[in-house]
Amino acid sequence: MQNLNFSAALPEILLLIAACAVLLADVLKRGVWGLDVGRTALIVLILPVLAILAQLGQPAQHALNGMYVSDAMGHVLKLVACAATAAALVYARSYAVDRGMHRGELYALALFALLGQMIMISAGNLLIVYLGLELMSLSLYAMAAMRRDHAISTEAAIKYFVLGALASGFLLYGMSMIYGGTGTLDLAKISHSLGGLAPANAKVLIFGVVFIVAGLAFKFGAVPFHMWVPDVYQGTPTVTTLLIASGPKLATFAVAFRILAGSLIGVASDWQQMLLVLSVLSMVLGNLVAIAQTNLKRMLAYSAIAQIGFVLLGMLSGIVGGSTNGAADAWSASMFYLVAYVLTTLGTFGVMMLMSRDGHEADDIADLKGLGRRNPALAFVMLILMFSLAGIPPTIGFYAKLTVLKAVIDAGMIWLAVLAVLMSLVGAFYYLRIVKTVYFDEPVDTHALSPLPSAHALLAINGALVLLLGLLPGPLMSLCASAVKQAFGG
Amino acid sequence: MTNSISFLSAAIWIPILTGLFLLSFGNDRNPAVARTVALIGSLAGLLATLPLYTRFDTASAKMQFVELMPWIERFGVSYHLGVDGISLWFVLLTAFITVIVVIAGWRVIEERVAGYMASFLILSGLMIGVFSALDGLLFYVFFEATLIPMYIIIGIWGGPNRVYAAFKFFLYTLLGSLLTLVAIIYLYSKSGSFSILDWHALPLSMAEQIPIFLAFLLAFAVKVPMWPVHTWLPDAHVEAPTGGSVVLAAIMLKLGAYGFLRLSLPIAPDASHHFSGVMITLSLIAVVYIGLVAMIQTDMKKLVAYSSIAHMGFVTLGFFIFNQMGMQGGLVQMISHGFISGAMFLCIGVLYDRMHSRRIADYGGVANTMPKFAALFMFFAMANSGLPATSGFVGEFMVILGAVQFNFWVGLIAATTLILGAAYSLWMYKRVVFGAVANDRVAALKDIDAREWSMLSLLAIAVLVMGLWPRPVTDVSEASVRALLQHVAVSKVK
Numbered sequence: 001m002q003n004l005n006f007s008a009a010l011p012e013i014l015l016l017i018a019a020c021a022v023l024l025a026d027v028l029k030r031g032v033w034g035l036d037v038g039r040t041a042l043i044v045l046i047l048p049v050l051a052i053l054a055q056l057g058q059p060a061q062h063a064l065n066g067m068y069v070s071d072a073m074g075h076v077l078k079l080v081a082c083a084a085t086a087a088a089l090v091y092a093r094s095y096a097v098d099r100g101m102h103r104g105e106l107y108a109l110a111l112f113a114l115l116g117q118m119i120m121i122s123a124g125n126l127l128i129v130y131l132g133l134e135l136m137s138l139s140l141y142a143m144a145a146m147r148r149d150h151a152i153s154t155e156a157a158i159k160y161f162v163l164g165a166l167a168s169g170f171l172l173y174g175m176s177m178i179y180g181g182t183g184t185l186d187l188a189k190i191s192h193s194l195g196g197l198a199p200a201n202a203k204v205l206i207f208g209v210v211f212i213v214a215g216l217a218f219k220f221g222a223v224p225f226h227m228w229v230p231d232v233y234q235g236t237p238t239v240t241t242l243l244i245a246s247g248p249k250l251a252t253f254a255v256a257f258r259i260l261a262g263s264l265i266g267v268a269s270d271w272q273q274m275l276l277v278l279s280v281l282s283m284v285l286g287n288l289v290a291i292a293q294t295n296l297k298r299m300l301a302y303s304a305i306a307q308i309g310f311v312l313l314g315m316l317s318g319i320v321g322g323s324t325n326g327a328a329d330a331w332s333a334s335m336f337y338l339v340a341y342v343l344t345t346l347g348t349f350g351v352m353m354l355m356s357r358d359g360h361e362a363d364d365i366a367d368l369k370g371l372g373r374r375n376p377a378l379a380f381v382m383l384i385l386m387f388s389l390a391g392i393p394p395t396i397g398f399y400a401k402l403t404v405l406k407a408v409i410d411a412g413m414i415w416l417a418v419l420a421v422l423m424s425l426v427g428a429f430y431y432l433r434i435v436k437t438v439y440f441d442e443p444v445d446t447h448a449l450s451p452l453p454s455a456h457a458l459l460a461i462n463g464a465l466v467l468l469l470g471l472l473p474g475p476l477m478s479l480c481a482s483a484v485k486q487a488f489g490g
Numbered sequence: 491m492t493n494s495i496s497f498l499s500a501a502i503w504i505p506i507l508t509g510l511f512l513l514s515f516g517n518d519r520n521p522a523v524a525r526t527v528a529l530i531g532s533l534a535g536l537l538a539t540l541p542l543y544t545r546f547d548t549a550s551a552k553m554q555f556v557e558l559m560p561w562i563e564r565f566g567v568s569y570h571l572g573v574d575g576i577s578l579w580f581v582l583l584t585a586f587i588t589v590i591v592v593i594a595g596w597r598v599i600e601e602r603v604a605g606y607m608a609s610f611l612i613l614s615g616l617m618i619g620v621f622s623a624l625d626g627l628l629f630y631v632f633f634e635a636t637l638i639p640m641y642i643i644i645g646i647w648g649g650p651n652r653v654y655a656a657f658k659f660f661l662y663t664l665l666g667s668l669l670t671l672v673a674i675i676y677l678y679s680k681s682g683s684f685s686i687l688d689w690h691a692l693p694l695s696m697a698e699q700i701p702i703f704l705a706f707l708l709a710f711a712v713k714v715p716m717w718p719v720h721t722w723l724p725d726a727h728v729e730a731p732t733g734g735s736v737v738l739a740a741i742m743l744k745l746g747a748y749g750f751l752r753l754s755l756p757i758a759p760d761a762s763h764h765f766s767g768v769m770i771t772l773s774l775i776a777v778v779y780i781g782l783v784a785m786i787q788t789d790m791k792k793l794v795a796y797s798s799i800a801h802m803g804f805v806t807l808g809f810f811i812f813n814q815m816g817m818q819g820g821l822v823q824m825i826s827h828g829f830i831s832g833a834m835f836l837c838i839g840v841l842y843d844r845m846h847s848r849r850i851a852d853y854g855g856v857a858n859t860m861p862k863f864a865a866l867f868m869f870f871a872m873a874n875s876g877l878p879a880t881s882g883f884v885g886e887f888m889v890i891l892g893a894v895q896f897n898f899w900v901g902l903i904a905a906t907t908l909i910l911g912a913a914y915s916l917w918m919y920k921r922v923v924f925g926a927v928a929n930d931r932v933a934a935l936k937d938i939d940a941r942e943w944s945m946l947s948l949l950a951i952a953v954l955v956m957g958l959w960p961r962p963v964t965d966v967s968e969a970s971v972r973a974l975l976q977h978v979a980v981s982k983v984k
Contacts, residue, residue, distance in 0.1 A: 372646075380513070387638060392664075393631040399562075402627075402675070406565070409675045417675070421668035428664055432641070432657060440645040440653055474562040481564055 008063035011051040018044035019111035026104020041107035072483035084246035091350040092239035113139035117251035156235025163228040167218030174211030181205030194266035223281035233301035242349040275316035282309030314404040332484035333403035340400035354451040370443025381463030390431035395470040500538035506615035509608040516604020528607035551973035570625040575970030588614035613639040647731040655729035662722040666709035673705035703761035713746025727795035732839030739831035769810040776803025781910030808889040811896040819888025826881035854928030875912035881956035
C-alpha cells in the first residue's frame with residue numbers, strides 16, 4: 001500500500017478524463033471552444049501525449065504496487081498508438097459524416113479503446129493485462145457494430161465479438177493456469193518463481209503458456225487463429241478496420257513482450273516452438289491467399305496476417321540453444337517492424353477512406369483503377385505505401401524486413417530467412433498489383449476526388465514519413481533498440 | 491583520400507532531386523517546362539561526373555573520390571561511396587545515356603511527360619548509386635530501388651502487353667535479389683560490418699562461399715541476364731518505351747555484370763574458381779545459342795534484345811576466364827555495348843515512331859526514303875556485329891584473345907560471335923533498309939530531324955572514338971583489374 005506512485009500512470013489518467021470529457025461534450029452538444037465532438041476528441045488527445053512526452057527518457061517506474069510499469073518501450077508504443085488513433089480519426093472525418101457515424105460514440109469509443117491499449121502496454125500484472133484487453137476489445141466490438149442497418153457490418157461485428165471473446169477466454173484460462181503453477185499474477189514475480197517449481201507445477205505452467213500464446217495469436221491474427229481477420233476487416237466500417245489493424249497489434253505486442261520475454265523467458269524454448277509454427281503458417285497462408293483477393297480490405301487482411309508472421313519471426317529468433325543473449329536485438333527488430341507496419345497501414349486505409357464517398361465504400365481493388373490520373377498525390381502515396389509493405393527500398397518496410405531477417409540469421413536459422421524472403425516475393429506480387437491498378441489502368445470511376453484538406457495533408461505527411469524513415473531509418477531503429485534493452489533491464 | 495567536393499554524391503543526387511522536383515511540381519499542362527527541366531537536370535548530372543574522369547588517378551587501384559558518413563549507426567551502415575577503375579566508366583556512361591534518353595523522349599512522349607522524365611532521372615541517380623556504393627547495404631538499397639522506376643516506366647509508357655512485362659521484370663529480378671539480401675546479412679553477421687571492402691578481406695570457408703556465390707549469382711545472372719534466366723529481357727524490351735529499352739540495355743544489364751566484379755569474385759574467390767566451368771559454359775551457350783535465336787526473330791526489338799544477351803555472354807565469359815585480357819575486354823565490351831545497344835534501340839525507336847510497327851516484315855527499302863538515318867543505322871549495325879574500328883570490335887577481340895590464352899576451344903566457340911553477330915545484325919539491316927520500297931507507308935517516311943540526328947550522331951562518335959582509341963577505358967581499368975585478379979588468385983579458405 002506504500003508505493004502507489006500515481007504520477008507514473010498520468011497518461012492513462014488523463015486519457016480517461018479526456019474520454020469522459022468527450023462523452024460529456026457529446027451529451028451536452030458542445031465541444032471545446034465551439035468545436036464539434038470529433039475535433040474535441042483530437043484536442044483532448046494532446047493531454048495524454050504530452051504526459052507521455054514528459055516521461056520520455058526517465059528510468060523505468062513501477063506504480064500501484066507493481067501492477068503498472070512505465071518504461072521506454074511503453075512510451076514508444078503508446079506514442080505510436082496515440083498517433084494511430086489520431087490519424088484514424090482525421091482520415092475518418094468525412095467518411096464518418098457520410099455514414100452517419102459522426103457521433104460522440106465513435107470518438108469516445110476510440111479513446112476508450114486507446115485507453116485499453118495503453119493499459120495493456122503498461123501492465124505489470126496479468127489481471128491488468130486482462131482488464132486493458134477487455135476495455136480495448138469491448139470498445140472495438142461496439143465500434144464494429146456501429147452501422148446497425150448494414151448487414152455485412154453487423155455480421156462482422158458478431159464474428160469479431162464471438163471469436164474475440166473466445167480469445168479472451170483462452171488468455172484468461174492460461175492466466176489461471178500460470179497462477180496455479182506459480183502462485184502469483186505479478187509478471188515480475190512469475191519470472192522469479194520459475195526456477196524452483198515442482199514438476200507438476202511446471203507442467204501446469206507450460207499448459208498455461210500454450211493458452212496464453214493461443215490467446216495472443218488470436219489477437220495478433222496469426223494462422224491458425226486468423227479466421228476472424230478477413231471477415232472483420234472487410235465487414236466493419238473502414239475507420240474501425242483501421243483502429244483494429246493498428247493499435248491492438250501494438251498493445252498485443254507489448255503484452256507478448258511482457259509475458260513471454262519478461263516473465264516466461266525461462267521457458268523460452270517452449271514458446272519459441274509455438275511461435276515458429278505460427279509464424280511460418282502465417283507467412284505462407286497470408287501471402288498465398290492474399291493473391292486471390294479482389295476486395296482491397298480483404299487483401300490487406302491477409303497481408304496483415306503475413307506481416308504478423310514476420311513480427312513473430314523476430315520475436316522467436318532471439319533464443320539460440322537456450323541462450324537468450326540475442327533476445328533484446330530480436331524483440332527490438334519485431335518492435336521496429338510493427339511500428340513500420342502500423343505507419344504504413346494507417347496510410348493505406350487512409351487512402352481508402354479518402355476515396356470513399358456517400359454510399360460507396362471504395363474497398364475493391366478495382367476502385368483504385370486510374371487513381372494515378374484522378375489524384376496523382378494520393379496515387380503516389382499509395383505507391384510508396386505498397387512498396388513499403390512489399391519491403392522494397394528505399395521505404396521503411398525494407399528496413400523492417402532487414403532487421404527481422406538479421407535477427408533470424410544471427411540466430412543461425414538461414415532456412416527460415418530464405419523461406420521468409422521467398423514469401424515476401426509472393427507478397428510483392430499482390431502489392432505490385434495495387435500499384436498496377438493505380439497507375440497502369442484507366443480510370444473507371446470518374447467522380448471527382450475532393451478529400452478534406454486536413455486529411456489530405458496528413459496523408460501526404462504519412463507517405464513522406466514512410467519514405468523519409470526509409471532514407472534515414474537509424475534513429476527510429478535505435479529508439480526501438482534502446483527501449484527494448486531498457487525493458488530487459490540492460 | 492576524402493575529396494572536398496562530393497562529385498559522386500552530386501552525380502547521384504542531382505538527377506534524383508530533379509526527378510523529385512518534377513514529380514511534385516510537374517503537371518501535364520506544360521510539358522515543355524518538364525522537358526527543359528529534365529534536360530538541365532541530366533546535363534548537370536553529366537557535368538558533375540566529368541571531374542571524376544579528369545581527376546582520376548589511373549595508376550592507383552584504390553577507391554577514389556571516397557565519401558564516408560555514418561548512416562544507420564545501429565548496424566554500422568555507412569553512406570560510403572567511391573569509384574575505382576572498374577566502376578568509373580559506368581558512372582560516366584549512365585550520366586551520358588540519361589541525357590540521350592531525355593532527348594529521345596523529347597517529342598515522342600506526350601502523356602504524363604513530367605512523370606516520364608522524373609522516372610528516368612531518378613533511375614539514373616539510383617544506378618550511379620549502385621556503381622559507386624562501397625557499403626553492402628547501400629549497394630543493395632540502390633540495386634533494388636532501381637526496380638521501382640523501371641516497373642513504372644514499362645507499365646505506364648509501354649506497349650500493349652506492358653503489364654505482363656512489367657510484372658515479369660519486377661518479380662524475376664526481385665527473386666534473385668532477395669536471396670542476395672540473405673547473403674548480405676549473413677556476411678554482416680559474420681564480419682560485423684557492411685563495408686564491401688571489409689567483406690573482400692573476410693576469410694570464408696568453402697561451405698560458406700558456395701551458398702554466398704550462388705545467392706549472388708542468382709541476383710546478378712538474372713540481371714545480366716545469363717542463359718537460362720534471360721526470358722524476362724525480351725518481354726521487357728519489347729514492351730518498354732524506347733527510352734526504357736535504351737536504359738535497360740545500356741545500363742541496367744551492367745548492374746549485374748558489375749555485381750560479379752564488385753561482390754561475387756572478390757568475396758567468394760574460391761567458389762568463383764569452383765564454378766568457373768559452369769559460368770564459362772553458360773556464357774558460351776548465351777553467345778552461340780542466343781545468337782542463333784536472335785537470327786530468327788521477326789520483331790526488331792526482340793532481335794536486339796537477344797543480341798544483348800549474347801553480347802553480355804561475352805562479358806561474363808571474359809570475367810570467368812580470370813586473365814587480364816579477358817576481364818578488361820569484358821569491361822570494354824560492357825561500355826561499348828552500352829553505346830551500341832542504346833543506339834540500336836534508338837534507331838528502332840525512330841522507325842517505330844513513324845510506322846508504329848517493330849516487325850521486320852513491315853519494312854523494306856527504308857534507305858530510299860531515309861538516307862541519313864540509313865547511314866547511321868548501318869554504322870550501328872556494323873558496330874553491333876563487331877566491325878573493326880568500332881568499339882564493338884575492341885571488346886570482343888580482347889575477350890577472344892583472353893579466351894584463347896585460357897583454352898583454345900573456348901576461344902574458338904566464342905569467336906563464332908563474329909559470324910553470328912554479323913548474320914543477325916546485317917540480315918535484319920538488309921531486310922529493313924535495303925531493297926525496293928516495300929509499301930506506301932515506307933514511301934511516306936520522313937528522314938530524321940535535327941533532334942534525332944544529334945542523339946544518334948553523339949552515340950556514333952562515342953562508338954567510333956572508342957573503337958579507334960580505347961585507351962581511356964583500358965588505362966582507367968588496368969590497375970584495378972590487375973588488383974582484382976591478384977585478389978581473386980589468393981584463396982580465402984584457411
